[in-house]
Amino acid sequence: MSLPLPFRAQSRRRRGARDDSRQDWIDERLREARIVVADVVHHSDHMVRLACNVLVQHGQTPEEREDARILLVVLGGKAHGRGRPAWADPEDRR
Template sequence: MSPADFSSAWPTERLAEARAVLADVAHHSDPLIRLACDVLIRHGETADEREAAQRLLVVVDARRPVQRAQREDGGRVHS
């Protein structure tokens, strides 16, 4: 593969990978979901795709403090 082929294939391949991650979001880690969202926010083909990735990123980031608190608490539930 020549350098020109590599550079032209990169965006298409990364977008496809990002879309695949978000299509199966339940089976991927939050860091990978964040990365996929970042790719689509910056390089998504449509405004709808970029906006959907931005909304998902907000959701993933919003649940992070809860997960951190549960880890620090040993997973105990408080009443």
């Protein structure tokens, strides 16, 4: 006859609390990401990219995820604009 072990029930409770804590953390990051994207003019491109990556992975609706993906494409195009890169030497013109 096997008796139930007390640590198993505790382990399940701990796992449930850990999952709740993780979901709370994700929800907070989503809230912050939405704030950054809503005010994109006042945030750096790097911060907007981070926010978009969060929304692409964890956004609630397909539209939210797709809009974030499109914004990432736009930011990528901005980084690869025309002209010399900022790090190029001005003496190296031909």
